[in-house]
Amino acid sequence: MLDPIFHLIYVSKTDVLKPGDLGDILFAARKNNPPLNLTGVLIYNSDFFFQLLEGPASNVEKMYKIICDDPRHIACKTLHTYTDYHRKFTQWSMGYIPFDEIKFEEKNPYNLESYNSVINLSPDRTLSFLNYLKKEFQS
Ligand SMILES: Cc1cc2nc3c(=O)[nH]c(=O)nc-3n(C[C@H](O)[C@H](O)[C@H](O)COP(=O)(O)O)c2cc1C
Numbered sequence: 001m002l003d004p005i006f007h008l009i010y011v012s013k014t015d016v017l018k019p020g021d022l023g024d025i026l027f028a029a030r031k032n033n034p035p036l037n038l039t040g041v042l043i044y045n046s047d048f049f050f051q052l053l054e055g056p057a058s059n060v061e062k063m064y065k066i067i068c069d070d071p072r073h074i075a076c077k078t079l080h081t082y083t084d085y086h087r088k089f090t091q092w093s094m095g096y097i098p099f100d101e102i103k104f105e106e107k108n109p110y111n112l113e114s115y116n117s118v119i120n121l122s123p124d125r126t127l128s129f130l131n132y133l134k135k136e137f138q139s
Pocket of ligand 1: 012025028029030031032033042049051063066067068070072073094
């Protein structure tokens with residue numbers, strides 16, 4: 001019997017990032033997530049973070065609370081949560097994709113220009129965007 005996997009996707013606003021912050025965040029994630037059985041992906045552009053955390057529900061929720069209290073960003077807004085039996089990013093304790101490396105067939109079809117547009121992403125579009133990332137970056 002497979003264990004259920006809880007998925008949480010959120011967006012946050014960041015205009016306060018200092019040089020080195022991003023590297024420190026990824027270092028912490030890649031150290032802390034494996035023992036918690038967490039995987040996921042982080043996207044950053046100069047205005048927002050977009051992150052998927054996936055794993056046992058209690059660990060995802062605990063980590064989300066730690067992350068939301070982090071002063072390197074503000075205004076965490078959950079876009080979607082769901083539970084199934086499959087991780088999207090099995091190989092990534094925390095994959096990182098710079099926003100400008102994402103090449104869309106049409107120009108930015110998910111309307112991801114800024115924090116203020118991403119917070120309006122529907123759960124369906126959020127999932128569709130994640131599936132697109134999986135296909136492009138981890139197939
Ligand atoms: C956008 C963002 C995403 C983060 N993602 C993670 C993560 O996936 N895992 C993690 O351990 N810390 C993450 N952090 C860092 C945590 O907020 C916190 O600084 C870190 O867990 C502390 O780890 P330490 O106690 O080992 O120093 C993230 C921070 C930010 C701002």
